Amino acid sequence: MRRHLFPLATLVLANVALTGLMPQTALAQPAPPPERIQNLTVYGDDPCPQGEGDEIVVCARRPESERYRIPKKLREKPEPIGGPGWGSQVANMEQVQRQILPNSCSVNGSYGFTGCTAQMLSQWFAERRMQASKGEP
Secondary structure, eight states, X not given: OHHHHHXXXXXXXXXXXXXXXXXXXXXXXXXXXXXXXXXXXXXXXXOOOOXXXXXXXXXXXXXXXXXXXXXHHHHSOOOOTTSSOHHHHHHHHHHHHGGGSTTSOOSSSTTTTHHHHHXXXXXXXXXXXXXXXXXXX
């Protein structure tokens, strides 16, 4: 047990001896921090206020046109957490699959050609409604 205490005691005595030899004025003391720091945003030609005493004033200058604007962080809408809802995901999947289903007027998938006639007829009826609304015969 004494064998372990000897190196420790030697280090403690060396530390005490070294600190006793150094004058106290040689140790650098950090300057105390300023009493108050202000961060301000000024607009247009407004002057930046001067600090009083130990006070530090930091000014950021913005154009006059942004004086009454809502800050950019608050203007942006946050994205929904968890991604899009299930309803929109199902609608997207149905829209993608619509190209290969029957009556789709597509060369891909089974019976894709059957929708071409229905698509032409619906376009023809839409054109007829437009002519009727304009008053053309």
